[in-house]
Amino acid sequence: MSEQKHHFNSEPEHYILSPETEPMLERFLFGNRTLVLIILAALTAVFAYGLTKVKLDSSIEKYIPLNHQYIQNYLVHKDDMKSGVANVKIAVEAVDGDIFTKDYMETLSKINDEVFFVRGVDRSGMQSLWTPNTRWTEVTEEGFQGGPVIPSTYDGSADSLEQVRQNVLKSGQVGRLVANDFRSSIIDVPLVEYDPETGEKLSYQQFSHDLEAKIRDQFGGDQYRIYITGTPKKLGDLLDGAGQIAFFFLAAMIATAVLLYLYSRCPKGTVVPIIASLIAVVWQLGALALLGFTIDLYSVLVPFLVFAIGISHGVQIINGIAIESGKGANREQAARQAFRGLYVPGMLALMSDAIGFLTLLFIDIGVIQELAIAASVGVAMIIVTNLVLLPIVMSYLGISKAGVRHAEKTERSDPVLWRLVSQFANRKVAPLPIIIAAAMAVVGFFVSQDLKIGDLDKGAPELRADSRYNLDNDFMVSHYSTSSDVLVVMVETPPEQCNDFKVMDAVDRFMWHMENVPGVQSTTSLVTVSKLVTKAMNEGNLNWSALSRNQTILNTSIQRAPSGLINPDCSMAPVIVYLNDHKAETLETAVAAVEEFKAQYDDTVEQKYFEMRIPQIQQAIANGEIDSVPVRFQLASGNAGIEAATNQVIAEAQNTMLVFVYVVVFVLCFITFRSFTAVACIIIPLVLTSILSQALMTYLGIGVKVATLPVIALGVGIGVDYGIYIYNRLEVMIIAGKNMQEAFLETLKSTGKAVSFTGITLALGVGTWMLSPIKFQADMGVLLTFMFLWNMLGALILLPALATFLLRPERMRQRHRDRHGDVPPAG
Template sequence: MKKTTNLKDVNSKPEHYLVSPESEPFLERILFAARPLVLMILAILTLVFAYGLTQIKLDSSIEKYIPLKHEFIKNYLVHKDELGSGLSNIKLSVESNDGDIFSKEYMETLRLINDEVFFIKGVDRSAMQSLWTANVRWTEVTEEGFQGGPVIPATYDGSEESIEQLRQNVLKSGQVGRLVANNFSSTIIDIPLIEIDPDTGEKLDYQTFSRAIEEKIRDGFTSDKITIYATGTPKKLADLLDGVTSIVWFFLAAIVFTAILLFLYSRCIRGTLIPIVASLIAVVWQLGALALMGFTIDLYSVLVPFLIFAIGISHGVQIISGIAIESGKGANKLMASRLAFRGLYVPGMLALLSDGLGFLTLLFIEIGVIQELAIAASVGVAMIIVTNLVLVPLVMSYVGISKSGIRHAENNEKAEPKLWKLLSKIASKRVAPYPIIIAIVMAVFGLYQSQSLKIGDLDAGAPELRQDSRYNLDNAYMVSNYSTSSDVFLVMVETAKEQCNSYKVMDAIDRFMWYMENVPGVQSTVSMVTVSKLVTKGMNEGNLKWSALSRNQTILNTSIQRAPSSLLNQDCSMAPVIVYLNDHKAETLENAVAAVEAFKVKYDDDADPKYFAMGLAEIEAAIAAGELESAPLRFQLASGNAGIEAATNEVIGDAQNTMLIFVYAVVFVLCFATFRSFRAIACILIPLALTSILCQALMAYLGIGVKVATLPVIALGVGIGVDYGIYIYNRLEVMLIAGKTLQEAFFETLKSTGKAVSFTGITLAIGVGTWIFSPIKFQADMGILLVFMFIWNMLGALILLPALATFILKPEQIIARHKKIHGDSNPAG
């Protein structure tokens, strides 16, 4: 015989005291009274955002990955045009597998590759360099003075005599170790890129350019005699963007896997499909809204839709679980949906607000990709509030839980699983001390282990990619075969106009170069002083005694006439010093920055900035007037890919603790506003803090540095993890107000909310765990960290929270506070 239960019957049950009509929240009455209208509005919004989804674009601008407001970057931007496009260069190395480069066949292949590259759209042809470009020259000193010309002369014809002349020209060019490998097995084509298309005004698409390199150059010329390698920041970003396509497959796998587990959990097809569809709608809304607001998707924010789907599923499961429980107790589908909404919208809203505002704290980190990730995540959470807390219960109020789902919920309600019974003993003073003691030990160990956590990259090459990736293998070849490192740390030496070649400035640069070359991690240095010494030596019959700076200004002026434009600017007010580093690891960058800062203290002039903008005549007048002793001088940090990364590391290091403080402050305020209890906040936040400590310890143990890719994970982990604690505590408090003892209340919580929390924690951890197999290393790192945080936040909510509650919570105070605020009505209302 079919079981029926009316509202009076339901109200007669102690745990359903919150069903009284007068306790209906205003929001519930509005939404469920106008269900058709609300659903129609949501359908229209879905169409609008689906259109916006078609407008979404991937963006790979380098500027988004650097802290534009950092002092180093500001200094770089002042001289960006004078320093050239070093940040957007691609280097191709063409290796001869059949001996050295001095053969007719190799040189002909190199010429064809050079010509093919020259006509690829996006190449800055005037600055491109290779043995076949006229701007690569040789120079020698003879009894008649300096002689020189292009490395490959106009008379080259591939004959043995021409090849021998080429060999001599290469040796005289100073390009061995730079454009020519130390073992003469390969040469480099240095390809500067034009970031903005002068015809269309649009940014260069790195993926399109990279595909042209792969298809026209690598695939077109690679043979048993030729191997081609490609490196450079644009190539790295393009490879990362190509790897992003794998995220789609991980996303689909997560959907399928989640659907299977959700069906096993609910035993209801409707209860499985609706939360999944609602979460997918939230993703569509998020991406569509971002596109309509003018935002693009980058390498990091492209992972956010999966997190939004994951958060949506975790909240959807709570709704479906609540509806199933109420349906199992006899409520019809409308009443079951209303009861589930009534009991969960407050903790759900609190959890999602904590998520969204927690993500917004990332806006304090002034790096474009992190700020856009924060906006994308917050927009997504706002969408979940509507799709999962409103759409799911409204749709379920029409379709309801299937009979098999109701029977499954009834069986679960009647059953007393041994696992939950055993776990509920944690909420007793006899067992509770043990989880607390273990947590204290783990916190101490975590704090100790996290002391070795580093800021920045800890691997050579491109740490965003795996060490066996094609890019990193190409980079390893470049590093092992050429003298100049791919990690360039550039210091800008500023002075007044026409003063960069004064003895004071050049002597300071000379001393700086010697100083930096003795810093651990520095490979070599180059500046116009290098050119000056070579020319002065050459003008004096190559005598090594003349390889020094002359105090004679006329000789100095003459010695830098042949200096490349990349080593001084047009008005001679800035001369860069190029410092080649062994790698870009955090420790190497820290040593380089500290060394420059120490040198600046001794050699920088404390002169008014106005003097740096003066010309020669004005400086001479200021010196004559006693305002200055000599031309002003200062060493400015920093440019080059290593300099930019050093600035990024500083921003990340400064923001790490600030971000955590803001995240926890937001969660604290929202929890206090909801539960009005410091004891409740302690129960929710202490397990969360333990997970954060252990996560940092894990990063230190695995050698994962805190950087642009991993810092957001810490905030995301806290934001998502707090959901578990809020749902568990809210249900626990409801049971305590209903008059149950702490252990009884926790057992009832485990049977409903606890089961849903454990399900979502494990499901999401397994779903994110698929990222570990991604070809993109930073996605794999994020997967490892998120799996850890999902699992530990779940365990913290199920084990540590009740143990803390045993000693912290006072049930009588909770009941008194509830009566004071709500009287005898629904505590959620």
Template sequence: MEKSPSKFTETIENILFTKRITILSIISILFVLLSIQAVQVKPEASFTKMIPGQHEFINNFLTYRKELAGLGNVVRVVVENTEGDIFEPKFQEILKQVTDEVFFIPGVNRNELKSLWTPNVRWAEVTEEGFVGGAVIPDGYDGSVESLKKLQTNTLKSGQVGVLVGNNFQSAMILAPLQDINPETGQPLDYRDLSSKLESEIRDKYQTDTVQIRIVGFAKVVGDLIDGALQVVIFFGLAVAITFVLLFLYSRCLKSTFAVLFFSIFAVICQLGILNLLGYGINPYSMLVPFLVFAIGVSHGVQIINSIIYHSVTGHNKADAAKLAFRSLVVAGMTALVSDAIGFTTLMVIDIGVIQELAIAASIGVAVIIVTNLIALPIVMSYVGVTQSAVNNARRSLEHISIVEKFFANFAKPFMAKIALAVGAVLFVVGLYFSQFMKIGDLDAGAPELRPDSVYNLDNAYIVANYSTSTDVFVVMAKTAQEQCIKYDNLVWIDQFQWSIKNTPGVQDVKSIADVSKFGIFGMNEGSIKWFGLNRNQFVTNASLAKVPPGLINQDCSMAPVLIFLNDHKADTLQNVVDAVDTFILENPPQGIEFLMAAGNAGIESATNMVIEDAQTEMLIWVYSVVIALCLITFRSVRTVISIVVPLVLTSILSQALMAVLGIGVKVATLPVIALGVGIGVDYGIYIFSKVKEALAMNKSLYDTYLYALNQTGKAVAFTGITLAISVATWVFSPIKFQADMGLLLTFMFLLNMLGALTLIPALAWALRIGNKPSIK
């Protein structure tokens, strides 16, 4: 094999090793330029990138987005009086100041801002003279006892108790819809900056022993995620340190240890630089990509170093050892990395911006590794070589087969192979059983991305406990012809729909224009309860809706939103609502009106869940199709492909089972992990079979073949799997729950892929009769 490489390998090898200085100079220049770009990468997040771009629900929402400004991307700021109620002059002054502060935060939709201190929050009542009303804050308010009594009366008449005022009257809420574009800069809204302003200009400034500030909303979640995700730098540094120690203990060579780490970090820096050139940033969900790039770089770098040490042991000088290492691994390495890159791009089938950006970032990172760890690393090692201590250590390892190597080599024998296949079959059945209980979407209340005891989730729990209207709102849009949304027949349909949905499990309350009309007719008839209903006389209906609260009909009266307040946004709750809406439409086909789903944070999340549920199977099909195709092209053997792919399939199924058992839902944060785990796991099988192919060419038995593969590359596979698992396990301590979940899943997948490669591959090779001679019994 060493003397007669393929024409492709020989051509590439000649170019690289005859032009070493030129190639390293070009790579060095690119590294400097990309490093300059990398330091300019900024954390980013976008509301529109978090939602499915082409889903029916989202298209309906975007059609009426302006009319639904207060029901999409909203921040809720609650001011609580811990030693009294809201009807105190000092508290009202603080509430007024906080309202003003929120009003002037860049990105807040000031026209839609709501608070007791904004003029669009009004009260109304029926008197002997008809309807009277006005702003909740009385004219001439001066903080006196009389003004506060008037404020209390107006608040009770406003219908805002449980909405903008706590049920126990100890807190008041400021509702701040957000724009996608910061009007001051013309750039997309910076959620980290917005979150920082909410903390520094609101919470830190006004929170005291007697006043508590609570802040919830998508922007605040993202801001907290970015702040917490920045701690991934600490975990990245810890991973580098752990890898350095373990790699040195494995290779006993400082030069090669530094070289592998340098080029793996080099790949991360170049990846970030390219992302910045393409106009991308790093969002909380793609924070794991640099670590994965580093992990893949280390995996391939270890294989190169392992091969260089082996060829050094056989007597080759440092230049020839590097050349032979490149020659023996270039095909396997290229296959693995191209498989990774194309496999990661399959995430593009998921119509969610942050996942698509993650796919682009991961693919770019893998492409960079081809240059850094498959090309630059061997060239550099051809100059520096490995230490004599590394060569001596490797020589001892070759001369004395370890107990561990012998143990794993036994899986190429019939007895152990049968045990491995039987255990694999049992795990497959167990995995299939538990994986059916895996859920789509969030399984916890509040923001599942954050820890249950995080400030955000404590704030959210307070609002849920003290306000009648939930922060989880599912909006159905009742669409009619222009000027027909308050037509009697249409209001009847809305009212019937509202009643049907109100009886759905998980629904707290439902509000619509029909409620306003009922109350108006009730008021026009001296408050007689028998008149609390819809009226067939259109003139009466029109009069009852003379003053409609903003947000309940659009400007040309062609759409009236039905607001469904939910207990939470758990996957089952959202699915119950969607099913109830579909059932009502199916059983009662409305005439002249169309009920469209869905807006509100809960409606958008239900659309996201649907996209993820549909995409997860398609994504896995694409990932495995790419892996199978490339392995088939490389090894030209169906039996070899089966041996490589089966352990990956088992790991995928067991990972889904683990998610079900641990209560981790499949969502934006966790879905990519499954594809990424397959991409990294396939590297192990490809490298092992590249050495199996070499040994079979020497006419070895399967046992001797696998023993050779273990000695050549199996130890590197085991080292990589254990090292990466230990490194990523540190994520379990992240303040961001979804990062902790990712760390747990990746640790599981790294270890299982490694064990599967070392035990199932030889067992499958035995079962499929791969090899020229029978195994030793």
């Protein structure tokens, strides 16, 4: 390199600094290229080993906000709850005829026995027509009589089948375990949390496969149809669908390679960025595995984003090297110049990405927090692989002659498109995109006011409406009286006091209150049993279908209450509320109704009174410490209760996360460019995209939920890259002496070309997600595609329009002279 202090070529903004003025990081990396490559190769080997340790986790706990008060309440009574989240229902339908045939009963018995031995089933809690805990009861002149629905004397004869029919009618299971049309029945299957054979957490994906192979495939057919629902089965289906992500990844990689070659016309400039980005993915997955993290349904999408982000920054590096090579620089000089001009904006963009992703840690849901960590780790790896490894490797390989010729041709060309786009940096044209953007922001803001928190569809919104799971769920909903969407409210009392008249009366009032709430189908509790038994004990007279104030009669009426409606020490009695669906509006209405009742009926005495036994409670009442047996209604369990808690966490964290993302981007941009106008030019297009994306969600009927909330941070984090690269190059050209429109035209010819290529490539890549069988992935694909394209357009159209009015070129040049003397900026 020349010993003179500065050397300039024909381009006014381009220069080669002497060794004394080379950035220290550049001198270290390129002065020790061999050592750096050896170190990076060793790290790749370590992380590749870690890649072999990657595990797919389907634990339900990761998908719920464990620290939310509702979930804390549920965990206290988890062992006593029958209506938890780890339950599966298997319906067996007779295609022709009803269930009261010898062949159907034999088939149901075989299926029941097969399910009993499936790994992970809580065998003591299983319930079907063939389990002894499904009983019938009737009142006769001699008192109560009852027994198993299918008696021990059953032999398949016509008389036995008729007896089963009569027992089913007496059991109260029509509409619950038996369909309303008597053509199917259900096997209710609770699951254990840990695999009893391995001691590890139960794999819902393997459990789902076992049900498909041993139940649906073996017994389903023309004569009988099998329907399976429940959160564990849904997770299993989602994990199976997640396996197709590899095909989307491969398709995106092939498309990227083709587009990258057309862009660079250099095989080395195509292959090396892809390999560098794939190394970043290997590093990310390997590092997470070595740190003890697992991959779940959401973080499994992160490697694709890491690859896409890596490509976007790799394109900038290749573009810079090609331009420098076209100006006569040798391989090493071209790589050094590209690194020198891009490592600051590249580092800023990637740091913004990483810290922006970390804002997802505000959301107290395991899968989102792990997604945040996975994405941040991936971006940290890109800093090394694409800003260090890529330029060093290219300093050895260089751009091919065809690539250099293509870069020179592009540099000399004067595309009509870029000349048209550069008009947005003209003071006469610039007001137009600003006015349009302002109008779109206003309209988008008002439309987004109708954006809902939570699910807006029936069934499992994570899967498509025509998926097997949702078709099975539709069958359950249409043929059984009890909904699959259950909100469980836990009524807490001191031990052995859940049957006190005051408690039972409060529960009775609560059930009446909830049954009059829109969206609630019905309720059931210990009170339901008490009223039925009391009525039965009085010749079925409806006048006796009420709670008795006589405590002895109350005690007698609940002696045979099902275990799911009372815990062993009678300190908690759940009220099961069946909802029409789990839509956000339904959940909000139901939860608000419960909170309203709680405010009126909950006793606010100290916790110690809820731990006292009967003599102590009686003494406390006698001493005037409390008026009566204390009672409180605690939310929530059941799948609807869990989802209500999740929606509340998302609603609380949504705005906090969004504000923090923008604060991080603002601070980092200001530290780098030290100009409020620069920050405004970069951030305003991002804000517009965020507003429009929320309006799009409202228009498409996509709620803010676990799957879509991370998209907001991802869209802002990745989208800011465009603005940073465009502004950095624009500033360089302005300081070099060009007017605003000329500076922007030169920016478009180099960085603008790379930004438009990146935006289109990323959009095409995530656009393939729209074909996924997993609806939440398809939703993420729609939103990310929209955000990538709009962020790109914002950087190419709105940013220069804003810069035309906000930036002061002479002041920028003077500030640069004050800081650096008369040295033009690096090209």
